[in-house]
Amino acid sequence: MGTFKIEGGKTLKGEITPQGAKNEALQVLCPVLLTSEKVRITNIPDIIDVNKLITLLGNLGVKIQKNGPGDYTFQADEVNVNYLKTEAFKKEGGSLRGSIMIVGPLLARFGCGYIPKPGGDKIGRRRLDTHFEGFINLGAKFRYEREDHFYGVEIDGRLQGAYMLLDEASVTGTANIVMAAVLAEGTTTIYNAACEPYLQQLCKMLNSMGAKISGVGSNLLTIEGVESLGGCEHRILPDMIEIGSWIGLAAMTRSEITIKNVSWENLGQIPNV
Template sequence: MGIFKIEGGISLQGEITPQGAKNEALQILCAVLLTPEKVIINNIPDIIDINKLITLLGNLGVKIQKTGSGSYTFQADEVNIQYLETEAFKKEGGSLRGSIMIVGPLLARFGKGYIPKPGGDKIGRRRLDTHFEGFINLGAKFRYNREDHFYGVEAADGLVGADMLLDEASVTGTANIVMAAVLAKGRTTVYNAACEPYLQQLCKMLNSMGANITGVGSNLLTIEGVESLGGCEHRILPDMIEIGSWIGLAAMTKSEITIKNVSWDNLGVIPNTFRKLGITLERRGDDIYIPAHVNGYEVKTDIDGSILTIADAPWPGFTPDLLSIVLVVATQARGDVLIHQKMFESRLFFVDKLIDMGAKIMLCDPHRAVVMGHDFKSQLKATTMSSPDIRAGISLLIAALSAKGTSTIQNIEQIDRGYERIDERLRAIGAQIVRA
């Protein structure tokens, strides 16, 4: 198991380019199963979770060719559907949360799809009901083996379009249902659909393959089923979670950093949320420039003077994946912040590690924490800690880079699941970080 050794308290400087978006790539890669023709995908991040999914697709019989850095060609013209019932698949599929999204494409094209209970971050309950209720609405039969937690859906006579109101605006659930519906007979309407940029990207890709999806970017999608889809070429957006991570890193380490090619139009409220913490960031073309915050940053209060609350919400609200970053950045702000994590009940449990480093945080309950900023008058102290999940891991790494002394982060495989060559890229802007 790897570790990072980090010498903190050093200001960084330079440019950093965000990787391709992990959450988009998981959806886009599953969509290659919808056609026997070649699909070219560019800007795929080289991270553990994505590489696991590419391996899984290869084991399913998809022909895969790497054509350059982050660029691949996929052709699913000889899919081995029997692989889904092997012990190897049960082990492989169970290690990756994103594997759930192969079910929709397989169900649409081959009339069946199976998946073991998916893995992923241990951040609380992550239900799959939205996915399977959507498939059932399209005419699939559902079965579940409780002994080995194995899910299955089958539609021997094909899927039929339906009107559905999702019980939650699940991003992966919406993606799965849309991928199933594009080859269904007739019209499907999906209300309370997720509308994140990555879901919009999936819909645009499917339309370029010959699908007929309207309402893209809204919470009401209409899908007219087609008989087949063709190939296409698609480029993945930059990762908004990584962009938010670099904004937080710059502020915490009082560094002057330019984040390149961020796709500003797809960042939503992310820039303004960091501005509420007092962080200065400028738009320079499609880049974000963050000056060194030598005098710190002051939290803005609400109009009536009450404490600033930052909470997650479905898009276009603030993404839950960045709340951990906001929380750690708030530990050195001038002022107090209430962090309200609504969606996952275990995502704030890493704050004890920040408290050990000297942060002033009061955990109110599993969903809320009040952070009382130090205003850099008391520097965080180096320590040894373990990364519990991807987003907590990067937050602890940012804390370590700002702390006084040498910190050790264990279980860094969690960070590698979501961030490409992070130690190399941080060293390129002056960080003292060593992988051991």
């Protein structure tokens, strides 16, 4: 196992620009599946989990163009949903926790979504109940293949808007349900919804694509379903965990550093600590 050797007693100086937020990237990459039009996303961090999700989208048939560092254009006009039932997908999807968030968009647009038991970081309890209970509330049928640990949701026709109270304010669960509900028929009301900044970013992106989501930033979201979504351009926020870490490091070492492009208005309580 690799080790880090840290020698203390040093002060820091200079400038640093934080990368795009991984947790936002894993959310906002998935709505590209909701439209056949082009979606351009910038400030995408070059990290393993995000790159895995981009590769997964490509294997599903999404056309991907890299315009520059962290700058991609996606077009999901020829999605191959049959790939979801292959052994390659089971292996690929199982290696990435964030792969669960492709299920909502696929279910909404193509009537089916499948996912193997996701992998990723083993940090605390990370249930999938919230995701699938939300899909069931929207009218989907759930199935589970015990031998392969393979989950699926399907629907004949269009999802139906519904009232639901989430049993936990899951960020990824809320994101997944919102992405499914934007194309549902009727109104969906989600109580106890997560309201973190990256979820707000997802909702703003979806609204720019033509969705009708209100209550963004609160624990009560109302979604008026639409027939279809269009393309958009979206920029990912800087990683607030990274920004907070640099602030803490500077404070502990009594250093003066400059952190650039921090999106101050979205930092919440971090500057007040």
